Amino acid sequence: MSHYSQAKFITSAPDIRHLQQDDGCEVAFAGRSNAGKSSALNRLTRQKSLARTSKTPGRTQLINVFEIEEGRRLIDLPGYGFAKVPMEMKLKWQKALGEYLQERKSLGGLVVLMDIRHPFKDLDQQLIYWAVERNLPVLALLTKADKLKSGKRKAQLLMAREAAMAFCGDVTVHVFSSLNGLGLDNVERVLDQWLGYTQEDNDLI
Template sequence: MTESGRDHPPKTPNYRGAQFLTSAAKLNQCPPDEGWEVAFAGRSNAGKSSAINSLTTNNKLAKTSKTPGRTQLINFFTLSESQRLVDLPGYGFAKVPLKVKQEWTRQLENYLQKRECLRGLIVLMDIRHPLQPFDQQMLDWTQSANMPVHILLTKADKLKRGAASATLLKVRSALEPLGERASVQLFSALKHTGHEELTATLDKWLTG
């Protein structure tokens, strides 16, 4: 991509036009490090793939599995020639050997630390179990890297409105030390709610 291309970001992404691009096991297998990229990260059972499918209205775009931790590749989806969404391996990696966990933790850190086109991180947390140790580790990394982060409290349909709102306020309060670079919202892939707030954040990161 030319420098002039970097100076003139593309228009608002068309999420419904998202297409699978490629999968990568290591950083050097990723697409060229140019353009604008937003990554989705979360625990193995947080619902990353379901959120991406809900956002793009394509239930077959990101592969979902009834067995958490099956997705162990970095999956890239194009929105345009220079805009991408990225589905990162679920951290926690349920039911995989320790050596596999350690290797994927290393590859995940490589991607997060060295991928220059990464503009922001969407961290997904099950609203019933937010701010787990792995989640906090991810938030600490975003702070050290000066990377903006937006949290989706997924499966919000599992709680009544009052309980969901209370959890939202609790997490928002916990994020205060991170300042303006951290935000949080409710989201339900099942009910397809929370899209407007999510796309507002993605639009800002992918066009600026």
């Protein structure tokens, strides 16, 4: 059984100052409002409605905290880049995102979710640069991979991996589909490493 199926919702916070103590290790999920972030979290945790999916992108306006077990957390960051949200709110979200990425000490890695058909838009790149500046590992996840045929999917993946080199940091790129679970094993492998599960498994051997 996956560790991630134990995840439970703990709290929502408008900014970093309202989050619980900054200890242990956490992995944050960020992405444009229509990148399928909530669906990916639900697929990862094997729970249908842990993260709320919405027909209206841009509903996640708070930092949502899910605890896997004591000292290990998944963080759902506010979606960004949705056109119908007032500018004032966009700027507020961006400030909260920036503060979180630059100041949160327990952050062990960042998952940036992007629609496989439109990867590395401006705000995605800005997020990745912030993470690289802090020496944080990044998993660039190309979501909705089921929407493309196998050949096109591979081509997009190769193109994205080449583009990721420009960040000059620890940026891994994988394809993912929350619909059929494609790429879920790769996501778990990366998260296990960041959250220290891999080390524990090695200690047991």
